[in-house]
Amino acid sequence: MPPKLSVSGRSLLPMRDVLRCSITRAQFSTAVGHRDDSLLVRVLQVVDPRASVVPVLEQWVADGNSVQKTELLKLTKIMKDYRRERHALEVSHWMSDRRYFTLSPKDIACRLGLIYKVHGIKEVEKYFDQIPKGVLAFGPYDVLLRCYVEENNVKKAEALAQTMEELELGSSFSYNLLMKLYSQTGQQEKINNLLKEMEEKGISPDKFTFYILINAFGFACNVDGIEKLLKEMKKDPRIVIDWYTLALVAKGYMQAGCKDKAITMLKKAENLVPLRKNKIAFSFLLTLYGDLEQKDDLYRIWNHYSTSERTINSVYSCMIGSLLKLDDIEGAERILETWESCFIIYDFRVPSILIAAYCKRHLFEKAESYINTAIARGRKPSAYTWDRLASAYLEDKRIQKAVETLKKALVIAPCFWKPNPVTVDASLEYFEQQGDVEGAENFVRLLRPIACLTREVYHRLLKTYILARKPVSSVLGHMEQDGFNVDNETTKILEDMTCLKS
Template sequence: MWALRRAANPLRNQGHRIVAASACSAKSDISGGNPVSNEWNCEKDGCSSAGNMFLNSVSHGVSFTKMSILGTRSLSSHAGAKSSDSENDVEEGFSDLELAPETDKVGDSSDDLEDGLSEDELSVEGKDEGADHALGLLDAAKDTNVEKALNKKIGTSPLFKILMEAPRLSINSALDKWVEEGNALGRSEISTVILNLRKWKLYGKALQFAEWLETNKRLDFTERDYASYVDLIAKVHGIQRAEKYIEKIPKSLSGEVIYRTLLANCVAAGNIKKSEEVFNKIRDLGFPITTFAINQLLLLYKRVDRKKIADVLVLMEKENVKPSLFTYWLLIDTKGRANDISGMEQVVEKMKADGMEPDLNIQAMLAKHYIFGGLKEKAESMLKQMEGDDIKENRYACKSLLRLYADLGKAEDVERVWKVCQTHPSFSECLAAIDAWGKLDNVENAEKVFEDLMRTWKRRPSSKYYNALLKVYANHKLLSKGKELAKRMSDNGCRIGPLTWDALVKLYVESGEVEKADSILQKAAQQNQIKPLYSSYLTVLDQYAKRGDVHNAEKIFHRLKQIGYAGRMRQYQALLQAYINAKTPAYGFRDRMKADNMFPNKPVAAQLAAVDAFRKTQISELLD
């Protein structure tokens, strides 16, 4: 039995509410007679997951109801509260997901993908076991012919090529013509096209293709087909439209997979209230609580309110939901972010006791937390484990090692690992090398890797390789070089997306031209269907806050809410800092937060107290 952190009777005494504080009482006794381990420390950085996550003694006879576990009102009561004012590491520190699938060799056209997105734009799909089938159009694993089709390179599907080249308005006519000419359109071909469109993040075209299939009855939709349809609608048109479409799905095919897909999109959008509503809907409909659904909640609360992770763990144990490797990944990362290295290591030990060994991703994450926790020896030991006896045989570890050795400031080791890759590097290794040399302030070497990559690749280069070097220029305030690279990128016909905008915004901000960065961000949002990254807005907002420019800070804050980035404490902190630096009162700010269902954490409470000190009194007005 996986002994997860629990606080039993205090929950029952609160009726249908779960309050994070009650679940975090490290020294309190459970009235059932089993003491909670005093190793659990909930005060560290205000994070409920700090300390010993796994209790040796578990109380029984806990009374739970559907809504008491994850009731919308109770769980939203402190939505967005975070444990510290340094939460921007979610945007710029460790990414929950790899950006895009990588291939092994330079020159493989399948790697020419649109820019990957940050953690906040991506779902847990790629990390959780089984999620690839849950969110894919077809259950490819059940059909060996489909499996073979999925292994094709992107450029080998004639229909995919046609849809790639066709304008959005001509998609339907192109599909009609394909069928009229007698071409086959079975599940194998459909699966290849849809998955490749997804890889390119061409969700609009993928949705149009799915709509055509449904309208023309070219496919007998299964539950997983409908799940993919819902996923595409949510990505293109938003959660509300996806919910409306679910109502049209036949009841016999509207199962747990449909709602878990909706849940994943709610979490990816950072919509706390809707995520909780969908999770409760899954329970109300009598569907089983899966590891996937639990992981989605952990991912959500890891971002917006770590105190609630304890509540999810209680539910997980009560429902006897077994953790996956990604569950441990999330918990380990949460511990590391709270700088609770001891607790992080305890989770690793529990994972091993459950028969799961840390994979390369977890090892890399542990090493990074050791590095930023100042534990250099432990970090180096972990990197040696990742290397193994022969780094040439563990080539797959190179891209992580390049960045981590750079974080440690070990230029010699970066050079050594890069030599292993240099004769025949993969795209991901090139990106890692550019990033690593940039961290080591060796711009010349970063440029050399980039130019070698451009010479090797005969096809149109992907924008993400330009973005990697753009970030290096931004970090070193090389504005003129950044402008030249951006122009070269445009001249070469690269796809300009959120990561490019983010790099340009940072480039101009670091060079002191925040107004230009603001202008780039505004134009990008107006001219494109894809919204800029949350971190791009935060970069500009933070700069206005430093200046004490309340007017422009409020403008960026308003844009964040308009574009759908709501319910995050970080933007409230930045806006309050603008008022503090301007030495002006923020009238009604508490009421604004309350109206947005946001409740101050300790850092924000301190900021609110600071702006209260600027309030005008009768005496101060007379003296002024």
């Protein structure tokens, strides 16, 4: 059996250990095909998501190695597959800023998607506005539209779609995105109008159009709409009715409250699951049977899958999560024990699901016991795990414990991760009540790398300084540096707290 590995750590790791800290076996196989001193291997060895990979890229060139655009594009894709978007974005910028490679519209679209993941919509818009008009094409526009859909920003999405239409860049893809947006925001009538518009313009719906419509009808509890759509799909020679189609229909029935119809359709979907490459299908089925509270079917699917396939971490996670929906903690514990005995890649996200359930039920001894045992075995809990435990301590009125636990999350937090804001505020309030300026400053220092400094955070820090009778000039200076000018609320805090202090 291959050695068991831990997916965490900040230091440089041996090549094979780093490469095994991946998401899929396919990616692992791809990576190990590279020579020991390839650029890919060097970049993969930067396992801390907050560390920059630019020095590695610069050193590669300084060592006399050449680098081609195709190699950098492949490296960007691999970083995305590993969910290391910040590193992927650094490679993308380095490719054009330091190596002066010309970016194609596809390359620009990829960068826009990475900017959204790392920095958010404002930075996406800023970058988009700087793109030369001659380079803009389907890709960049589609990515910006997708970002607006993710943000549920109907006004900006519609305006951009209109611009795309005027530039003759409209397609079934852009229509699908708008339908998804209207579904998310409960605007069913606008979906119907889009369908009419597509028909008038001769734009044929594709399978994704139908998938979005099934979801939309499900959200709207429109059973007749789901069934009419399924009949229409069966008549369309371009559409293949597969397991996913029927599973989506089952989900729609479930959302509409038709449990029996959902179960019947889900069993039909089972019959269409392929014999190979079926991990996604089984995960979907496990999730839906859990949502439908069908414990017998849940175990039936699990037993079939786990005995016929090498079970991967994500499927274990689905099973544990589904059992917890049914309040079957003992069953979830048994599945976790099975995983502990046979995992190939240790990923703390799997046990974190059960730990979160322990926290929700205030079973602190079980949560602490699992975490302590894992640490003793050299495994490292994720920031999410510590954050969830801190939130549970707060709910249980154990504020000091909550603060110390949240600090453990912040120390190891990746730059894109965000803690529970309620626990953050409660921690700052704790320092304020204790008059602990040093503790508050250290806590705020931990918030800075993950971009969690807000006006509210600084206002808490101001109150702590004032109550401790400390000068506030340094706090106001840091506020201004971070773009938070003194406003009416800040002034009121300074006035009220000064009066209270005196």
